Amino acid sequence: xxxxxxxxxxxxxxxxxxxxxxxxxxxxxxxxxxxxxxxxxxxxxxxxxxxxxxxxxxxxxxxxxxxxxxxxxxxxxxxxxxxxxxxxxxxxxxxxxxxxxxxxxxxxxxxxxxxxxxxxxxxxxxxxxxxxxxxxxxxxxxxxxxxxxxxxxxxxxxxxxxxxxxxxxxxxxxxxxxxxxxxxxxxxxxxxxxxxxxxxxxxxxxxxxxxxxxxxxxxxxxxxxxxxxxxxxxxxxxxxxxxxxxxxxxxxxxxxxxxxxxxxxxxxxxx
Amino acid sequence: xxxxxxxxxxxxxxxxxxxxxxxxxxxxxxxxxxxxxxxxxxxxxxxxxxxxxxxxxxxxxxxxxxxxxxxxxxxxxxxxxxxxxxxxxxxxxxxxxxxxxxxxxxxxxxxxxxxxxxxxxxxxxxxxxxxxxxxxxxxxxxxxxxxxxxxxxxxxxxxxxxxxxxxxxxxxxxxxxxxxxxxxxxxxxxxxxxxxxxxxxxxxxxxxxxxxxxxxxxxxxxxxxxxxxxxxxxxxxxxxxxxxxxxxxxxxxxxxxxxxxxxxxxxxxxxxxxxxxxxxxxxxx
Numbered sequence: 001x002x003x004x005x006x007x008x009x010x011x012x013x014x015x016x017x018x019x020x021x022x023x024x025x026x027x028x029x030x031x032x033x034x035x036x037x038x039x040x041x042x043x044x045x046x047x048x049x050x051x052x053x054x055x056x057x058x059x060x061x062x063x064x065x066x067x068x069x070x071x072x073x074x075x076x077x078x079x080x081x082x083x084x085x086x087x088x089x090x091x092x093x094x095x096x097x098x099x100x101x102x103x104x105x106x107x108x109x110x111x112x113x114x115x116x117x118x119x120x121x122x123x124x125x126x127x128x129x130x131x132x133x134x135x136x137x138x139x140x141x142x143x144x145x146x147x148x149x150x151x152x153x154x155x156x157x158x159x160x161x162x163x164x165x166x167x168x169x170x171x172x173x174x175x176x177x178x179x180x181x182x183x184x185x186x187x188x189x190x191x192x193x194x195x196x197x198x199x200x201x202x203x204x205x206x207x208x209x210x211x212x213x214x215x216x217x218x219x220x221x222x223x224x225x226x227x228x229x230x231x232x233x234x235x236x237x238x239x240x241x242x243x244x245x246x247x248x249x250x251x252x253x254x255x256x257x258x259x260x261x262x263x264x265x266x267x268x269x270x271x
Numbered sequence: 272x273x274x275x276x277x278x279x280x281x282x283x284x285x286x287x288x289x290x291x292x293x294x295x296x297x298x299x300x301x302x303x304x305x306x307x308x309x310x311x312x313x314x315x316x317x318x319x320x321x322x323x324x325x326x327x328x329x330x331x332x333x334x335x336x337x338x339x340x341x342x343x344x345x346x347x348x349x350x351x352x353x354x355x356x357x358x359x360x361x362x363x364x365x366x367x368x369x370x371x372x373x374x375x376x377x378x379x380x381x382x383x384x385x386x387x388x389x390x391x392x393x394x395x396x397x398x399x400x401x402x403x404x405x406x407x408x409x410x411x412x413x414x415x416x417x418x419x420x421x422x423x424x425x426x427x428x429x430x431x432x433x434x435x436x437x438x439x440x441x442x443x444x445x446x447x448x449x450x451x452x453x454x455x456x457x458x459x460x461x462x463x464x465x466x467x468x469x470x471x472x473x474x475x476x477x478x479x480x481x482x483x484x485x486x487x488x489x490x491x492x493x494x495x496x497x498x499x500x501x502x503x504x505x506x507x508x509x510x511x512x513x514x515x516x517x518x519x520x521x522x523x524x525x526x527x528x529x530x531x532x533x534x535x536x537x538x539x540x541x542x543x544x545x546x547x548x549x550x551x552x553x554x555x556x
Binding site for chain 2 (some may be wrong): 010013021022046090093097099112117119123124143151176180202204206212224227235244248253254256
């Protein structure tokens with residue numbers, strides 16, 4: 001009996017805390033689904049009144065939501081592809097080869113973790129301008145392709161592959177590139193998936209950098225477009241809420257279905 | 272030959288790191304001492320930009336606010352550790368609770384701004400709940416009151432950060448060997464004693480790393496400011512980096528912005544070094 005009560009109390013506490021975490025999402029959803037009444041009326045409603053999808057339709061009618069969605073998708077897919085390609089290529093020699101300067105390179109990569117990178121975009125914008133990459137997706141993607149965290153996670157993954165496999169391939173006369181491409185990459189596939197999903201969500205959510213590089217609204221990703229929405233519909237909060245729901249739906253779905261990859265990424269980061 | 276192969280593998284990543292991670296720091300630090308602009312010749316101006324920002328009310332407020340932001344760190348860390356302890360079990364449905372706590376982390380900051388704008392609205396849900404519980408008499412202007420707005424922003428940062436650190440602590444908790452706990456139970460240690468005598472010492476490295484990350488994140492906070500208040504009301508919610516962002520992007524005063532970010536960088540590196548010196552993270556046994 002005592003344990004049942006304890007478990008019950010545990011669940012109650014968890015539920016109360018979870019409520020605080022997800023309440024803003026719930027409220028936004030209710031706002032987006034309701035069509036009746038003033039949104040900021042006292043007392044507010046915590047359940048959709050006359051639920052309908054009218055606000056969602058309004059978002060699609062007034063804003064190029066499909067274009068925003070496509071832009072976000074393009075940015076996310078390209079960032080994931082190039083990050084996996086370049087970071088795994090960089091992580092492999094760091095994990096499995098002896099060469100001059102290895103320690104130095106590793107130290108430099110670690111240093112980027114400490115350097116304050118939050119406002120790098122101020123100078124990166126000059127660089128992107130000089131490279132004539134303003135208003136291009138390459139400009140949005142390029143600075144986010146190589147990150148220290150991805151290299152570190154993948155380096156760790158390569159280190160776990162047994163040396164025998166590599167030796168056997170060398171005896172068979174495989175080149176370093178073949179070993180990397182045909183043997184190592186398939187073996188670390190779960191880690192590539194982890195880094196890929198974390199990157200996809202990050203790229204999808206990126207908001208300041210794309211808003212700097214892109215000046216034309218039809219090139220905006222959703223994360224930037226949704227704020228644009230706030231400017232367009234000064235009064236129609238419900239439509240803004242609907243746009244908000246549409247923006248976060250893909251990341252929420254991705255997270256809920258691949259939760260274990262997120263947890264594993266963190267697990268690797270702690271080590 | 273071996274060397275060459277290794278460098279060929281590394282080259283593309285290193286080039287991008289050099290251009291987009293090291294160059295901004297090096298070139299940016301240099302530009303902070305000039306009057307750089309895209310349309311004129313550049314001149315060396317010494318400490319002029321620094322003199323300007325330190326006499327600028329917005330930047331000075333920003334620096335102070337960035338220090339106030341540090342108050343958040345213990346709340347985030349203790350909160351996240353407590354959450355991790357609460358979800359570190361096999362109760363049915365526990366993964367849904369873990370997910371609920373983590374969801375704010377995967378939400379883009381622009382959406383966070385819009386949602387909490389709704390919450391903090393004078394006729395919004397937060398005021399309603401507070402008035403229902405008789406905690407306040409009249410609706411509070413969370414984002415329009417210049418002595419409250421900063422704390423409202425800090426609360427949102429806390430809400431966004433908890434889940435991330437929770438997962439870090441959860442991973443560390445699951446690495447605590449079960450036999451240590453069992454041995455302690457046999458010796459008659461209470462739950463509380465086991466937490467303080469076994470779990471906390473085992474978590475020490477994680478607690479230190481998370482606290483340092485949290486201190487740095489607090490000093491560097493500015494995105495939440497941008498989406499919630501844009502520095503207002505009456506410039507009361509400027510932070511050090513928000514000033515850099517505001518000057519650099521909205522007013523196109525790049526050297527000033529870079530001077531501000533230079534000051535913040537020195538701050539961050541100094542604090543990181545101090546933390547590392549006094550709280551040496553020992554490797555896990």
